[in-house]
Amino acid sequence: MPDIATPRRPTAVVIGASAAGLFAAAALADYADVTIVERDVLPGGPEPRRGVPQARHAHLVWSGGVLAFEDLLPGVIDDVVAKGGRLVDIMRDMVSRAPNEVWFRRFTNGYHRNLVCSRDLLDSVLRAHVLALHSVTVRQDTTVLGLEGTASRVTGVRVRTDDDESTLSADLIVDASGRGSHAPRWLTALGLPVVTEREVNAGVAYATRIYRAPGTTANTRFPLINVQANPEKAPGQGGIILPVEDNRWIVTLSGTRGGEPTADPEAFRAFALGLGDPIIGELLEHADPLSDIATTRSTANRRRYYEKLPAWPDGFLVLGDAIAGYNPVYGHGLTVAAQCALAVREGIRRHRITEPGTARALQRAAAKPVAAAWDLAVGQDAFYPGASDTPPTAAERFLARFVDRAVETGASNPRALAALLDVMSLEKPATRLFSPDMLRPMLIGPRKPPLDGPPITDAERRAAST
């Protein structure tokens, strides 16, 4: 019998076991043996950990993310829901004031379903699904220190566990280590050029407190309450009530430079009452706090244009917040992380992992979902004073005015709102805003007058005030 050599299965190392790392592992699992390297010791259930401090704040998963999560990990959404998460009909079950201070009407025939739960619950379910895949293993309590290889090929990572340093070799290294990623420095250490970065920082601070769901709101379809900041009236201040599992409300308040919320418990509800509309503060009147107040300023839009570097090493890829972090008020990071992983999976269906040029093609593919979220966030935030070295361009101003009109139209027309949500949820590109569903009602004008207050029913108010 001739000796037929079995081709070796490719190997991949993913740095970081948060959302982007888990999605990347899921995308690679059919094509490679994947080792996730994580600095933290991972909890067995829905518990906080040091490496994901943002988990204390409200996290909303838009419908584009829900679809991408399910595509990568079939059954994962049902599992989150079985553990207390909620799939929310966002057109019906969100009371929302837009940045231009228009209240959206609530409609009953929507098709967008957002996932609402605590980030700890979401991460624990994602971990359980990914770590159950036969080709995925995790090395916890292990820190990646740098890359091994040359400017033309990355061959592994240097890792430290306790006091022991060693090298892990792989055909593909994926950096999903978040906003604090050292990839730019690691690449220049290999002799590659400096990557271009852009930052647009509205100076948003977040303050979050968890409450017991008040009155008789527990176990009901109580709506999400969202008051968005108006970029034209700096400081921009907003807030959200997210009713999550275990009958809790996650309440996150936000403010830009000069109008930031603080960790002072005495000031929390007063800040909510002082927003452009007092509804969040009013609904908190009978809610008992269950936690201290967590704050963060890690909210700047920051993008690294890896796809534009003139040279790129084989065997290396950057994903998730390590490519771009967005102002979290837009709630896009998780959706982009999953959509990037889908783009990677699509890419490795066509190119072998070990083929020269594959990593560069994957990095370019990941830039597409990144750009969609980036343009939406920066299109708003560039208007805050001091947000960017370069003022908004004429095109950005035109687009911002058009989006304002689209929001106004969507606030009272269900077809236009569906088009707007297709874009905001990252299900469709921004060109959807120029479809007849939007343009027709925009030209004809609103059939109903704008609402003069939040569309919350008396029954919902009463439920929260007993």
Ligand SMILES: Cc1cc2nc3c(=O)[nH]c(=O)nc-3n(C[C@H](O)[C@H](O)[C@H](O)COP(=O)(O)OP(=O)(O)OC[C@H]3O[C@@H](n4cnc5c(N)ncnc54)[C@H](O)[C@@H]3O)c2cc1C
């Ligand atoms: C305040 C806030 C609110 C947000 N709200 C939303 C929201 O509503 N909706 C939404 O979609 N997104 C939201 N986001 C964004 C979301 O949190 C991120 O997009 C998401 O966590 C994906 O990030 P990531 O996996 O790329 O990185 P991270 O979540 O930052 O995880 C990085 C991981 O890498 C590990 N790590 C880091 N360095 C090393 C190393 N050297 N070696 C080994 N391991 C390492 C860390 O321990 C961690 O596990 C929010 C972000 C913030 C800051």
